[in-house]
Amino acid sequence: AQSVTQPxxxxxxxxxxxxxxxxxxxxxxxxxxxxYVQSPGQGLQLLLKYFSGDTLVQGIKGFEAEFKRSxxxxxxxxxxxxxxxxxxxxxxxxxxxxxxxxxxxxxxVNP
Amino acid sequence: xxxxxxxxRHKITKRGQNxxxxxxxxxEHNRLYWYRQTLGQGPEFLTYFQNEAQLEKSRLLSDRFSAxxxxxxxxxxxxxxxxxGDSAMYLCASSLVIGAxxxxxxxxxxxxxxxx
Numbered sequence: 001a002q003s004v005t006q007p008x009x010x011x012x013x014x015x016x017x018x019x020x021x022x023x024x025x026x027x028x029x030x031x032x033x034x035x036y037v038q039s040p041g042q043g044l045q046l047l048l049k050y051f052s053g054d055t056l057v058q059g060i061k062g063f064e065a066e067f068k069r070s071x072x073x074x075x076x077x078x079x080x081x082x083x084x085x086x087x088x089x090x091x092x093x094x095x096x097x098x099x100x101x102x103x104x105x106x107x108x109v110n111p
Numbered sequence: 112x113x114x115x116x117x118x119x120r121h122k123i124t125k126r127g128q129n130x131x132x133x134x135x136x137x138x139e140h141n142r143l144y145w146y147r148q149t150l151g152q153g154p155e156f157l158t159y160f161q162n163e164a165q166l167e168k169s170r171l172l173s174d175r176f177s178a179x180x181x182x183x184x185x186x187x188x189x190x191x192x193x194x195x196g197d198s199a200m201y202l203c204a205s206s207l208v209i210g211a212x213x214x215x216x217x218x219x220x221x222x223x224x225x226x227x
Contacts, residue, residue: 004153032214043115043202044154044218051213090153097142097167097214101153 002027004093006102013081014110021076021105023091031093033074035065038088038104047089050074061085083109113137115219117203123225124193131189132222136205143186144204144216145178147171154202160186161208193226200224 003026013019025031032051036044048059055067065076074091086109092099116135124130136143141162146154157176158168162183172178175193180186190197200223204216 034215036218041223043117043220044204046215046217049213049215092153094214094216097144097159098156099144099146099154099216101155103151103153 002093002100004091004100004102006091006105008105010106012108012110015083016080019078019081021089023074023102024072025074025093026072027093027095030069031095033067034092035059035076036090036092038090044090081109083111085109115203115205115217117219117222119222120220121223123227125227126195127192129189129191130193130224131187132201133185133187134203134219135185137217140205140207142206142208143180145188146202146204148200148202195226198224198226
């Protein structure tokens with residue numbers, strides 16, 4: 001069965017520190033991979049996506065993610081976190097139409 | 112460029128009542144999706160449309176749930192005889208897919224349903 005796992009439920013970082021959020025997938029073939037961000041009570045905003053090609057993808061708000069087939073991972077990174085980045089982050093995998101989401105990682109940013 | 116819109120944003124109802132939600136996708140998007148998100152979880156796929164045709168329904172979508180997209184534009188999701196377990200955020204997303212091309216889904220703000 002297709003699945004997406006986000007091992008970290010909650011991460012706390014200091015403003016200005018670097019960030020890495022983990023995502024692992026289990027699919028028969030390479031899925032499409034996405035990162036979305038959700039602020040409290042809001043919908044999901046697309047940060048970045050991977051379909052094929054270059055395994056390092058750039059997204060909005062200074063985020064990037066790297067697809068590693070050997071590790072079945074698609075981790076999200078940001079070199080310097082801002083207080084406004086505090087939110088919940090979801091990794092998702094898709095094939096053809098249906099997205100399968102991880103349970104999310106809640107990011108807290110300390111001043 | 113207007114995004115996906117959903118109405119209402121919040122709905123409080125009593126158990127046993129029927130509710131209907133509306134989703135307006137991004138203009139020209141041919142696919143429309145419904146997801147449900149419960150507290151502390153990621154969204155779960157419910158159903159999707161390609162134009163006006165409903166092509167897939169999750170087994171999460173019980174007989175009390177029905178979705179329509181009559182003219183291939185906006186969509187409605189109706190829940191009949193609501194139960195407390197239906198309390199969740201209902202998210203709509205849309206995408207433009209041409210042939211076997213890439214499918215990037217853009218989400219609306221969601222409708223939060225509370226069943227008392």
